[in-house]
Every structure is written in structure tokens, then in C-alpha cells.
Amino acid sequence: MANLKSPISVQLLGANVRLGAGTVKEIGQSLQAAGGKKVLIVTDSGVVKAGLLQAVSKSLEDAKIPSEIYDRVEPNPSDKTIMEGAQLFKRSGCNAILGVGGGSPLDASKAIQIMASHPGEIHEYYGPAAAAKMTLPRPYLIAVPTTSGTGSEVSRGAVITDTRTNTKSVMRTGPSSLAVIDPEMTLTMPPSLTAATGMDALCHHIEARVSNQYQPICAALALEGIRLIGKSLRKAVEMGRDLDARLDMAVASMTGALAFQKGLGAVHSLAHQLSTDADIPHGLANSLLLPHVMRFNMPQSREELAAIAQALGEKTDSLSIDEAAERACSAVASLSKEINLPSRLRDVGVKEAQIPTMAEKAMGDWCHPFNPRPCTKDDMAALYKAAY
Incomplete structure (x- = not known):
């Protein structure tokens, strides 16, 4: 930008x-x-x-x-x-x-x-x-x-x-x-907040891209936002006063919200309960769950996830669709680690005993009906446990 x-x-x-x-x-x-x-x-x-x-x-x-x-x-x-x-x-x-x-x-x-x-x-x-x-x-x-x-x-x-x-x-x-x-x-935003909010924006784009709704304009915006985040989030975290990186992330924040008019998904349904029941900030909650839900969605979203891997800058030309889709999941997990966000629910104070109640509440959330793969309460609990 x-x-x-x-x-x-x-x-x-x-x-x-x-x-x-x-x-x-x-x-x-x-x-x-x-x-x-x-x-x-x-x-x-x-x-x-x-x-x-x-x-x-x-x-x-x-x-x-x-x-x-x-x-x-x-x-x-x-x-x-x-x-x-x-x-x-x-x-x-x-x-x-x-x-x-x-x-x-x-x-x-x-x-x-x-x-x-x-x-x-x-x-x-x-x-x-x-x-x-x-x-x-x-x-x-x-x-x-x-x-x-x-x-x-x-x-x-x-x-x-x-x-x-x-x-x-x-x-x-x-x-x-x-x-x-x-x-x-946004120039004075501290690295930890830059990281968490940046992963929130990434989650918006990814969930919008794989959503089960058809909206080609939003789908195109989603890939461009993913590209901007892959290019500039690390730099915004490491060099907070880099105005070009901050502009890229500001644009990506906007395009994420425009893209998710296509729908969100299970990440948000799960993350909302982490915020209300465990007081986890929304962006961090999304970051903790995103790679696990991406893998859960792979049977219905291989091609979309492969495109996401490319948008993140991954080299996928020699990979199969399944391998490229998996590369998207691992790239998101690696990005979160590189910008020093925690990767496990247990590391942010979530108790395993909270999972059944949160899974029940997640089923009543308005986001997961747009998830590409239908979710049961057992699926929700399993996703929490995978992130635990």
C-alpha cells in the first residue's frame, strides 16, 4: 500500500x-x-x-x-x-x-x-x-x-x-x-495488541473465504486481505512505527469486515464463548482456535484453503490440493507463534471443565451455520480440546 x-x-x-x-x-x-x-x-x-x-x-x-x-x-x-x-x-x-x-x-x-x-x-x-x-x-x-x-x-x-x-x-x-x-x-499500538488484532483480521478473511455462502465480491476481498496480512503483520508487530505496514493492516481490517458479509464460521462461535466465559480477548480467542477449525473444515474446503496458502505467500506449486490446504493451516499456526501469541487454551487460563458448557453455548451462536462443515456439539467440544 x-x-x-x-x-x-x-x-x-x-x-x-x-x-x-x-x-x-x-x-x-x-x-x-x-x-x-x-x-x-x-x-x-x-x-x-x-x-x-x-x-x-x-x-x-x-x-x-x-x-x-x-x-x-x-x-x-x-x-x-x-x-x-x-x-x-x-x-x-x-x-x-x-x-x-x-x-x-x-x-x-x-x-x-x-x-x-x-x-x-x-x-x-x-x-x-x-x-x-x-x-x-x-x-x-x-x-x-x-x-x-x-x-x-x-x-x-x-x-x-x-x-x-x-x-x-x-x-x-x-x-x-x-x-x-x-x-x-495505530502507530503506538503495542506489539501484543497488534498481533492479536491482526490475527482477528486474518480470521475474518479466512472464515469469509471458506463460508458456505456465495458472494464473489466478498470472496475476492478475502484473498486480498489475507495477502496484505501475510505481507505486513509481522512487520507491524516488530516495527510498530512502519507506516506502510500499519496502512496495510488498516486496509486488511476493513476488508475483513466487508468480506465477512459472506459469513463467518465455527471459529467465531467458539471464540465468543471464550470471551464471555473465560474473559479471553476476542482476537486472541480467534487466534487460538483458527488452525484447528481450518483443519476440521478441510474435507469441505480443500481448494479454498489451498488458495489461502498461496495468498499467505506459501509455495504450493509442487503440492497436491490436500498438501496445500494443510500448508495453509500450518502457516497460520506458525504466524501466530512468530508474533508471540500463545497457542494453547490452557496457557491463557481456560479450565478444561469449562469446555462442555462452552460447547453447548457455541451451538446456539449465530456464526457456525455459515461454516463449510456442519458442526455438532461434540465437534465443538473436540475443537476446544484440540486447542487445549
Whole structure:
């Protein structure tokens, strides 16, 4: 991506994107143009402590747009957090929202956008069918990612922890009004977070590519994102201030979320339970499970996995389809190891006794029906054990 000499604007699969170094400085102008009078900044304490709001605040000040900061978003944002943020939006007289952070603040900002403009409780808006209820005008929402993994800035949904059941639920919010993707906002991301979020993006692309749904545009995006990650994730981890590597990963984060409109799979169904039951960050949870689910899917996904191996830079010309597919699985496991992520569930505090309950809950998750190989509860348990 080093040939991107100046920022670009693009509309992709319903998402409006402003991409390029320094684009965060344009936020105030964008809000002005959209009629923003006062903005609620939705973020988390880590973003605030890292000083990442400074450039955002400067742009707002230059545009003379006052702001209110809501920085109580936790990893895997809960229904209670969303309702609290929506109440603050109304109470403080805001008419626009600015989400700044990783996937959790950005998902929270999209959910707050809905609950600030629609009546009732958040639980009434869970699931794809509830999107038909989201008909009222919404506040303008700008999403600014500070990590490169979830792609929440362009995705159509928000994943919320339902505290009534300790499970993850999805709101079909639609994408933000505008995604401002500035790789300079990711330059200070520490290596461990760069690694985990990068593997999250890789998982999005791989699960989208092998999904049982037909969507050729998303399938093509998936392979390009895998290529970018194979090229630049190691460099982004090792040399965090390499702007070209950061730009590649920012683009890959976006393309992953666009690609998974084709569907996700069993990795996400399993990983969601690791987050709710064992407090494992989402990207790391995906990384721990991804190679095992890829091997599980091989009988239905040999050709797709072989293409993934090539996109990752593996030499497969002399290999059979089966050998190339296996090479994809081993390449993903090797990449995770090279960027110093743990490889076993036991190493991150998961208890073997948790597996039966998590397997049961994984069967109720919304992602695995798109997996290329159907999963039973026994399959889910076996995959946890393979990763244990």
C-alpha cells in the first residue's frame, strides 16, 4: 500500500470510507458538513490514557464543535454500557457520535446510535429481524479505529454482551455514517495488541473465504486481505512505527469486515464463548482456535484453503490440493507463534471443565451455520480440546 500518496474516499458495500494518513484531522470538518452541533465521543480508558484523543479533540476544537466523552466502554461491551451511553447522549444534548478505539468502542458507538434514537430496551433490537425496527432517524456517526482487527468501522453489526444470559448478541445496526481510517492512529499500538488484532483480521478473511455462502465480491476481498496480512503483520508487530505496514493492516481490517458479509464460521462461535466465559480477548480467542477449525473444515474446503496458502505467500506449486490446504493451516499456526501469541487454551487460563458448557453455548451462536462443515456439539467440544 506504499503507493497511496494521498487520502482517498470510497464507498464499499454500504460503507463510506475516508482512508489515509492524517485523515483524523478532517473529522471536525466532516461533522460540520453533517450538521453536527455537539458530539458524544465513545471510547475506552485505554484510548484516553494513550493520548489518542488529542488529534481528535484538536480537529473538533478547530471546527468549534463541543464534545462530551464517554470512556466507560469495556472489552466486549455490555447491554448496560450501551444504555448508559445512550442516556448520556440524550442528557448532554449531543446530536452526533464519534467512536474512537478498537472493536469494543466502535461496536458500542453503533449500538448507542440506535438506542439514542429508538425507544425500548436494547434486547428488543437483537438479531437480524430486529433491523426492521430501526427506522427512525439516527445521529451522524463517525468511526475512527485505533486498532487493525475487527473492522467494526465498516461492518453492519455490533456485538453486545447480554448480561442476562452472559452470551454475545448481535445488533444489525448497519455501518457507521463515515469511517475515518488513519493508520497514524495505530502507530503506538503495542506489539501484543497488534498481533492479536491482526490475527482477528486474518480470521475474518479466512472464515469469509471458506463460508458456505456465495458472494464473489466478498470472496475476492478475502484473498486480498489475507495477502496484505501475510505481507505486513509481522512487520507491524516488530516495527510498530512502519507506516506502510500499519496502512496495510488498516486496509486488511476493513476488508475483513466487508468480506465477512459472506459469513463467518465455527471459529467465531467458539471464540465468543471464550470471551464471555473465560474473559479471553476476542482476537486472541480467534487466534487460538483458527488452525484447528481450518483443519476440521478441510474435507469441505480443500481448494479454498489451498488458495489461502498461496495468498499467505506459501509455495504450493509442487503440492497436491490436500498438501496445500494443510500448508495453509500450518502457516497460520506458525504466524501466530512468530508474533508471540500463545497457542494453547490452557496457557491463557481456560479450565478444561469449562469446555462442555462452552460447547453447548457455541451451538446456539449465530456464526457456525455459515461454516463449510456442519458442526455438532461434540465437534465443538473436540475443537476446544484440540486447542487445549
